[in-house]
Amino acid sequence: MGMTLVEKLLAGASGKKEVKAGEHVIARVDVTMAPEGTGPLAIKQLIKLKEGPANPSRTIFFIDHAAPSPTRQTSNAHMFLRKFAKKTGSNLSEVGEGVCHQRVVESHISPGEVYIGADSHSCTVGALGAFGTGMGSTDVGVAMALGKTWLRVPPTFKIETNGSFPKGVYSKDLILHIIGKIGADGATYKSLEFCGDTIKNMTLSSRLTLTNMAVEAGAKTGVIRPDEKVKEFLKEQERPEKFRQIKADEDAEYEKSFEFDASDLEPIIAAPHQVDNVKPIEEMEGTKIQQVYLGTCTNGRLEDLRLAASILKGKKRHPDTRFVVVPASRQIYLDALKEGLLETFVRAGASVLGPGCGPCMGTHEGILGDGEACLSTQNRNFKGRMGNPEAFIYLSSPATAAASVLKGEISDPREVF
């Protein structure tokens, strides 16, 4: 029996010819990462074992979740990371450089590699054909110290999507639809392997939205076979030599297979307070929204900003709806600046903020008031997520978010093109 994509990746990382789902392996870890919320604790655990990381040049500390710092305590956590990174020769990603997952994709990870991050959306890198998963501070501190981790090889769910998206429907709608079908814990411990014509034809940026949200179905990771688009991306990012082919065997064994037809889909909203609480847009249209957030590791890339700007060009936000835009990285910010996208947002009435996580996790830059609703392009809508348990978070694609900015309520993007 052949191997799935994740089995191939973990066989490679554990120095074995073959591994099977359920097997316990000790895997080489190529890249480790911790942002400021979990990094100080990871360092405190790491230094109980060693003075510094095993591979400092491939260890990165990110200042992105609350950057620039909103509080004295967080500023001190930032200082702690800076000091440790300097002392050990590790990488430090400063205020304004961007969200860890986007930055790791841009500059640090390549196909076939293993990545452990102290943030649950570390599965994002799977769109490059790498194995990435989120772990807590202790596991990440240990992986930093030893350059390896233990893993149970996850069984794979094959998620095949064919067909073309109708107008106004995007990869975010697809992944919300998939999570709605599988459930928030339907893929716990599994790997999601995305394949099919829709994925093949999709941009890398759109694929990253899929793998980013694998954890929202409980999955350990989400992976996609690296192809010409990944090759092209690595060339643009000045590491073309890092490309490698890796794919599932024809006779790989999948625990379950799901098939989706992209042409059947419509814009989807995840309603409070669960990501799998998904609804077709018709059911949610008209819901009043006080804040729209365009950004994050899920949908804060250039493609997302272009899409939103194409809807907002020459128009104004609804007077009762605030609009916050946060490009996911400095590179994206600069590109959006050059293309005039940021000007479009500012003229539409947006508050455009520096690269980072923005208001996604309720630390700063747009905490919601009691009873307020936010429509966000982020990946999570749990109660309290955006800093207030009395608020309501809806999730959508950037197109739906932009359409809703104009009307001040959840709106169908198909009506504004």
Place this chain on the structure above:
Amino acid sequence: MRGKAWKFGDNISTDLIAPGRYFHLRENLPELAKHVLEDARSEFAGRVKEGDVIAAGKNFGLGSSREHAAQIIKISGVSTILAKSFARIFYRNAINLGLPALECDTDKINEGDELELRMEEGVIKNLTQGTEIKTSPMPDVMLLILNEGGLLPYIKKHGDLPVVK
């Protein structure tokens, strides 16, 4: 280990356990622990006693990888977390800290029941109801880690990561 049961529903996220609005308290765990599970049951942090048990529904601990969630549950005095199922990252975090996290049918437990955990026998004794609840067997690697009191104590004692055949 013995304590009183605190009931929680399905899908208790790490945002409910360790809310993001207390981000600034991440490096001060005893202070953060004063808000543990605040958005799920606001009275919990003030009243939980040493040895008490969390008895939750499915997918406990979903969401963010923040280990602080498991850390502050442990600091609050909770001896054991029982749930119908756990989210993956939280489960690893709890065991890494030496905090038992066990799967069982928590519908058989009522709020306030006096429970006694018998790890070796794989049962929870419900002293209030005079019944026993079987716990699902833990994966071998998790038992190895838990038996040493967590991942760091394990590595310090054995010099390397746990390996199971």
